[in-house]
Every structure is written in structure tokens, then in C-alpha cells.
Amino acid sequence: xxxxxxxxxxxxxxxxxxxxxxxxxxxxxxxxxxxxxxxxxxxxxxxxxxxxxxxxxxxxxxxxxxxxxxxxxxxxxxxxxxxxxxxxxxxxxxxxxxxxxxxxxxxxxxxxxxxxxxxxxxxxxxxxxxxxxxxxxxxxxxxxxxxxxxxxxxxxxxxxxxxxxxxxxxxxxxxxxxxxxxxxxxxxxxxxxxxxxxxxxxxxxxxxxxxxxxxxxxxxxxxxxxxxxxxxxxxxxxxxxxxxxxxxxxxxxxxxxxxxxxxxxxxxxxxxxxxxxxxxxxxxxxxxxxxxxxxxxxxxxxxxxxxxxxxxxxxxxxxxxxxxxxxxxxxxx
Amino acid sequence: xxxxxxxxxxxxxxxxxxxxxxxxxxxxxxxxxxxxxxxxxxxxxxxxxxxxxxxxxxxxxxxxxxxxxxxxxxxxxxxxxxxxxxxxxxxxxxxxxxxxxxxxxxxxxxxxxxxxxxxxxxxxxxxxxxxxxxxxxxxxxxxxxxxxxxxxxxxxxxxxxxxxxxxxxxxxxxxxxxxxxxxxxxxxxxxxxxxxxxxxxxxxxxxxxxxxxxxxxxxxxxxxxxxxxxxxxxxxxxxxxxxxxxxxxxxxxxxxxxxxxxxxxxxxxxxxxxxxxxxxxxxxxxxxx
Numbered sequence: 001x002x003x004x005x006x007x008x009x010x011x012x013x014x015x016x017x018x019x020x021x022x023x024x025x026x027x028x029x030x031x032x033x034x035x036x037x038x039x040x041x042x043x044x045x046x047x048x049x050x051x052x053x054x055x056x057x058x059x060x061x062x063x064x065x066x067x068x069x070x071x072x073x074x075x076x077x078x079x080x081x082x083x084x085x086x087x088x089x090x091x092x093x094x095x096x097x098x099x100x101x102x103x104x105x106x107x108x109x110x111x112x113x114x115x116x117x118x119x120x121x122x123x124x125x126x127x128x129x130x131x132x133x134x135x136x137x138x139x140x141x142x143x144x145x146x147x148x149x150x151x152x153x154x155x156x157x158x159x160x161x162x163x164x165x166x167x168x169x170x171x172x173x174x175x176x177x178x179x180x181x182x183x184x185x186x187x188x189x190x191x192x193x194x195x196x197x198x199x200x201x202x203x204x205x206x207x208x209x210x211x212x213x214x215x216x217x218x219x220x221x222x223x224x225x226x227x228x229x230x231x232x233x234x235x236x237x238x239x240x241x242x243x244x245x246x247x248x249x250x251x252x253x254x255x256x257x258x259x260x261x262x263x264x265x266x267x268x269x270x271x272x273x274x275x276x277x278x279x280x281x282x283x284x285x286x287x288x289x290x291x292x293x294x295x296x297x298x299x300x301x302x303x304x305x306x307x308x309x310x311x312x313x314x315x316x317x318x319x320x321x322x323x324x325x326x327x328x329x330x331x332x333x
Numbered sequence: 334x335x336x337x338x339x340x341x342x343x344x345x346x347x348x349x350x351x352x353x354x355x356x357x358x359x360x361x362x363x364x365x366x367x368x369x370x371x372x373x374x375x376x377x378x379x380x381x382x383x384x385x386x387x388x389x390x391x392x393x394x395x396x397x398x399x400x401x402x403x404x405x406x407x408x409x410x411x412x413x414x415x416x417x418x419x420x421x422x423x424x425x426x427x428x429x430x431x432x433x434x435x436x437x438x439x440x441x442x443x444x445x446x447x448x449x450x451x452x453x454x455x456x457x458x459x460x461x462x463x464x465x466x467x468x469x470x471x472x473x474x475x476x477x478x479x480x481x482x483x484x485x486x487x488x489x490x491x492x493x494x495x496x497x498x499x500x501x502x503x504x505x506x507x508x509x510x511x512x513x514x515x516x517x518x519x520x521x522x523x524x525x526x527x528x529x530x531x532x533x534x535x536x537x538x539x540x541x542x543x544x545x546x547x548x549x550x551x552x553x554x555x556x557x558x559x560x561x562x563x564x565x566x567x568x569x570x571x572x573x574x575x576x577x578x579x580x581x582x583x584x585x586x587x588x589x590x591x592x593x594x595x596x597x598x599x600x601x602x603x604x605x606x607x608x609x610x611x612x613x614x615x616x617x618x619x620x621x622x
Contacts, residue, residue: 061427112610116426117369121560122609125602128557132599143595249553253434260431296450297442304438311431312420 004184004267012328023173027166035169041278042172043233048258048270049179050226055256056265057183057192058219059199063120064105064127066251068098068224070134072231073241077148078140080236086160087232095228101126102224103217110216124249131247145242148235161236168237175233176271179226184267186222195219199265257303261310263317272319277303336468341590342583347475349582351540353575354482355555356562357489358533364569365506365526368418369430372437374555376531379440380406380538381547382448385455388542395455396481399539403485406535407528414527419520437552444549452546474543485536486575489529493571502526506569534559554598561605567618576617580604 005013027035047069054060075097076090105126109119135143154162161171186192194215197205206212235241245251262273284299314321323329355377362370383402384395421429462473493499502522504512513519545551562581566573581601589597608615 055427061430063430108606108610112613114609114613117430118564118609118613120426120430121564122606124557125561125605125609129599129602129606132596132602135595136593249557253438297445300442301439301446304435304442306435307438308417308432308435311428311435312417315424315428 004188008329009327011326012323015326015328020177027169032165035165037279037282039165039169039172039237041274042169042176043230043237044255044258044274044278045176045271046172046179046233047227047230047255048262048274049176049183050223050230051256052259052264052266052270053183053186053195053226054219054223056259056269057187057199058195058216060216060219061116061120062123062220062223063249063252063256064123064125065223065227065255066247066249067101067123067127067130068227069231069234069251069255070127070130070241070243070246071098071101072228073235073246074134074140074146074231075228076232077146077235077241080160081146081148082139087236088160091229091232094232095225098228098231099221099225101130102220106217106220110213124252127247127249127252131243134243134247141241143243145240147241148239150239161232168233171233175229180267180271182226187267191215191218196265257307259317261306261318263319266317266319268323269317269319272322273317276318277306280306337590339469340471341586343469343471344475345583345586346579347471347479347582348544348586349579350479350482350486350575351537351544351578352558352562352582353578354485354540355534355537356559356566356574356578357486357571358530358537359559360563360566360569360571360574361502361526361533362530363563365502366414366418366422366523368422368527369426369433370530371430371433371556372440373534373559374557375437375440375552376406376534377538377541377555377559378444378547378549378552380535381542381545381551382444383535384539384542385453385547388455388457394457395539395542396477399481399485399536402539403532403536407532410528410531411524413531414524415520418527419523422523437556441549441552444552448547448549450549452548454546455542457543472544478540478543481540482537485533489533490571492529498522498525558598558601561601564615565604565608567615570615570617573615573617577615580616 008016023038026038030038047065051062051065054062072091072094075094076087079085079090079093080087105123108114109122114122134140140146151162154160163171194205194210197208197210198212198215202212231246234246257277258273259270260273261277262271263269281299281303284302288298310318355373359370359373362368362373380402383405384398387393387398387402388395418429418432421432457474459473464471464473464476493503501512501517502525504515504517505519505522505526509519512522558581562577563574565580566575566577581604584600584604585597588600
């Protein structure tokens with residue numbers, strides 16, 4: 001983490017401090033709507049970072065991360081609705097179950113040598129499999145969805161995640177900040193270097209004596225566990241869960257847009273990606289609304305085009321390019 | 334009781350032929366160009382809407398409109414490969430994937446804006462006619478569609494087996510360096526292959542209108558279906574794609590009948606997972622050297 005700070009030059013450090021202060025003080029001036037957009041951005045920073053660890057650093061393209069969001073959300077919400085177990089406690093089984101799924105998928109894939117596109121398809125298959133399964137789990141609402149009831153007496157019980165917009169904003173801020181710090185730390189750790197070695201050339205990594213299976217399993221475990229926490233946040237922020245919405249492939253894709261646009265395998269890529277994409281999407285909705293157009297697909301088309309342009313022109317993402325242009329990182333000698 | 338089972342299986346086989354044709358297109362693209370066409374199902378749905386519009390506006394039967402649609406799709410595929418996708422051949426998987434996800438998102442949401450999110454039945458005049466063969470009741474539309482799909486498949490097999498271009502494409506798939514060394518224009522052949530792949534999916538999509546109502550949301554589902562079939566059948570094996578298409582068609586029909594229609598694709602995914610783990614080269618694929 002300290003190295004993250006040291007890697008930046010004076011200008012980069014100033015920008016970072018100003019940005020963090022601005023985020024901390026934003027609620028003072030921001031309207032409720034703006035705050036909700038910022039919360040959404042921070043949520044995507046968090047889950048994007050979780051995915052970035054697995055894909056950006058360890059090079060394992062998971063296209064089914066919605067699985068972990070959904071599992072985390074459903075477990076915590078189910079425990080709350082049926083047994084009154086609060087999310088601070090519920091997050092533990094939520095993470096455990098999501099990580100167990102992650103471990104199983106990882107074990108299957110890495111043990112049986114399922115790689116590349118095949119691995120991606122395996123992750124999609126598991127997410128879809130689970131989505132259809134949840135459509136048929138009665139106690140969790142099935143296809144009709146699981147709702148966390150609105151209870152007036154519970155309002156303000158922030159320890160049960162029953163807070164207002166302001167509370168969720170700061171919670172998202174803490175989560176996103178922690179994810180960035182964790183990524184920065186992991187990137188410089190022994191494990192992080194093993195991941196990058198595997199990402200670049202798995203055979204060579206093995207030849208160097210890296211336990212490839214172990215390192216990849218750690219990537220899946222950390223990533224799925226982190227994503228599940230995001231799922232708990234999602235469930236209690238929106239108060240409803242539908243299998244068709246949380247587990248769907250478009251959810252997995254939505255979650256990976258930020259890191260890809262921002263820059264895979266970088267600490268700040270997912271942050272920049274989320275801060276660029278989410279407001280653009282909101283702006284587009286506002287503009288089409290103003291123009292009186294009822295075009296629900298317009299935002300998605302725009303994202304699709306952005307995705308194509310970015311991957312065509314700057315496949316490394318915006319952040320590496322931006323940080324060089326603005327001179328925010330110390331040049332390596 | 335037996336006759337019910339027979340009906341279910343026959344229906345699965347007929348549907349499976351359409352699935353097989355769709356997957357054949359993906360198999361060609363995936364096997365030759367080594368490109369992860371993640372917009373495959375979306376292209377199928379575009380073809381469905383094309384056939385739907387042609388039928389609604391001018392009463393053109395999908396069995397006929399599949400020919401011009403396939404031709405247009407070939408041109409689109411050729412152009413797409415030449416302009417956009419060629420730059421991505423040889424780039425990492427995830428970059429190809431993201432490019433085509435972008436294409437898929439644009440296609441699906443374009444359809445959503447133009448046609449709205451609801452299913453629109455085509456209402457073919459012979460939609461409810463059926464043949465009675467002994468205890469079997471077979472929908473006419475499915476028979477027509479299946480026969481048409483078989484005809485397209487046969488034409489495709491013939492093309493790859495007997496024409497010079499087809500042989501050259503197979504050479505590219507078998508040994509890319511060798512193909513380039515003997516002077517084949519690999520870029521052009523890739524474009525032709527991508528065109529053929531899309532033509533397949535265009536024909537399959539047009540035929541699909543006869544048995545399913547077009548909805549934009551079908552796109553991702555068909556993409557997954559096509560990948561599932563190609564992997565189960567074995568990468569690069571065209572016969573495998575057909576066989577796996579039949580297998581998936583039948584397993585969906587049986588699962589829909591036995592358990593619940595909404596759970597039928599769970600079986601396809603379970604099958605996919607099993608094949609990936611137990612026989613990653615697919616049912617008819619060659620063992621990697």
C-alpha cells in the first residue's frame with residue numbers, strides 16, 4: 001500500500017488526496033439523486049475490483065461473477081427475512097457459500113485443465129444453472145423474487161443495514177476503498193506476482209516452481225468471497241432480489257465493464273472505469289428522457305459501442321493511458 | 334405411454350436439427366477463425382426478426398425467406414470479418430470476447446428499440462397442421478424446418494468436402510502456418526468462413542421463426558445454446574455439432590416433459606459441465622495431440 005503511494009509522483013498524490021477528500025465531503029453538497037449515483041459508482045468499483053483480481057492479475061476470465069453477487073445477496077437476505085439474523089452476521093455464511101461455489105468451480109476447472117474460453121463458458125454455465133435453480137426455490141421467493149420488507153420500526157438500525165442513502169454511501173465508500181487497498185497490497189505481494197506470472201505464461205510459471213493450482217484457487221476464493229460481500233450490499237440496498245436479474249449474464253458483464261474500460265490488472269483501472277461509465281449511463285438516461293424518447297435500450301447500445309471502441313483502440317484500458325498523459329505515475333527508470 | 338415418449342423424442346429431434354444448424358455456423362467460426370463469436374445467438378434472433386418482418390409485410394414463407402436472409406448474412410459476415418474482426422484474430426481471447434459482447438449488446442438492444450420487448454407470434458398459416466404417422470403426431474412446421482435445416486447442412490458438408498474453397502478453409506483450420514506457406518489467402522478465407530458461419534445462423538434463425546416467437550431476450554440464450562452444442566459435439570467437428578444439436582434438442586424436450594419446461598436448459602448446462610470435465614474434446618472431437 002505504501003508502495004502504491006510511493007509509485008505516484010507529487011502530482012498524482014495531490015490528485016488522489018483531493019479525490020478522496022471530495023468523495024468524503026460529497027454528501028454535504030450532493031443531492032439525494034447524485035448521492036445514489038455515487039453509491040452505485042462505488043459499488044461497481046468494489047465488485048469490479050474483486051473481478052479484476054481474478055482476471056486482471058491471475059488472468060482467469062470469469063463471466064459468471066453474477067453468481068457470487070446473487071448467492072451472497074440471497075443467503076444474507078434469506079437469513080434476515082426468515083430468521084431475523086442481521087447482515088453483519090449473515091455476511092459470514094454468505095461469503096462462505098459463495099466461496100464454496102467458487103472453490104468448486106475453480107477446482108473443477110483447474111484440476112481438469114479447463115482453460116481460456118472453456119473456463120469462461122464453465123463460469124457462465126454455473127451462473128445460468130444457479131439462476132434457473134433459484135427460479136424454483138420456493139422459500140427464497142422463486143422466480144417471483146425475494147423482498148426485504150420495509151419496517152418502519154427498524155429504520156435507522158444501521159447495524160442491520162437498515163440505514164438511509166447517506167449510510168449506504170459511506171458503506172460503499174469503505175468497501176471500495178478497502179478493495180483498492182487490498183488490490184494494491186496483493187499486487188505487490190508474493191501471491192500477486194505468482195498470479196501475474198501465471199497470467200503471462202502458465203507453463204513458464206510452473207517451470208519456475210509456482211504451485212499454479214494453489215495460486216489460481218486463491219484467486220477464485222478471494223474474488224468470489226469479495227463479490228459475495230458486494231451481493232449482501234446489493235440485497236440490502238435495493239431490498240429485492242430476482243433470480244432473472246441478479247444471476248443473469250448481463251449482470252456479470254455489467255460488472256466487468258468498469259475494469260475493462262479502466263484497465264485490467266491495474267489498481268486504479270476499475271475505479272476510473274466505474275467513474276467514467278456509470279455517470280455516462282445516467283447522463284444518457286437523463287438525455288433520452290429529456291428528449292421525450294422512450295428508448296430503454298439506448299443506454300445499453302451506448303455501452304456496447306463504448307466497449308467495442310475501447311477494446312479496439314486501447315485494449316489496455318483508459319487508466320494506463322490517462323495516467324501517462326497526465327503524468328500521475330512516477331516513471332520507471 | 335410409449336407413444337407420448339416417442340412424440341417428445343421426435344419433437345426434440347426436429348428442434349435439435351435447427352439447433353444443430355445454428356451451432357454449425359458457430360463451429361465453423363470457432364473452429365477455423367478461432368474466434369469466440371459471442372454474438373452468435375443475437376445474430377440468430379436478428380434473422381428471426383428478418384423472417385418475421387418479411388412474412389408479416391409480404392407474406393413470404395420463412396422456408397423461402399431463409400435463402401435471401403442467409404445471403405445477406407453472408408455478406409454482413411464477410412464485411413464484418415474484413416473490417417472489424419480481422420484486427421482481433423490472434424489477440425487474446427478476452428479481447429475478442431469483449432468486442433463481440435459489444436456487438437451482441439448493440440444487436441439485442443437495437444431489436445429491443447425497434448420491436449419492443451414482447452414476443453410477437455408469426456402465425457404461419459400451417460402452424461397447427463400436423464402429420465399423423467401411426468401413434469405419432471408431428472407438427473408440419475417442424476418437419477419443414479427440419480428438412481430445410483438438413484438441406485442446408487448437406488450443402489455445407491458438400492461445400493467443405495468437395496469445393497476448392499472448402500478444402501482450403503479446412504486446411505486453414507488444420508494447420509494455419511502450412512496453409513499460409515502453400516499460398517492460401519488466409520485473410521480472405523477467414524472472411525469467407527465468417528460469412529458462411531453467419532449464413533448458417535441466418536438460415537437457422539429464419540427457420541426458428543416457425544417454432545418460436547421472436548423476442549430480443551432470446552439472443553444470449555441462443556448464444557449459450559450454440560456454444561454448449563459446439564463444445565459438447567467437439568470443437569472443429571461439424572458432424573459433432575449436428576449430433577450434439579440433436580442431443581440437446583432431445584434432452585430439452587424430455588426434461589421439459591418430465592420436470593418443467595422452465596428447467597429444461599438446466600440439463601443442457603449440466604451436460605456442458607459434464608462434457609467439459611470428462612471429455613473436454615467433445616463427443617466427436619479429436620483428442621488434442
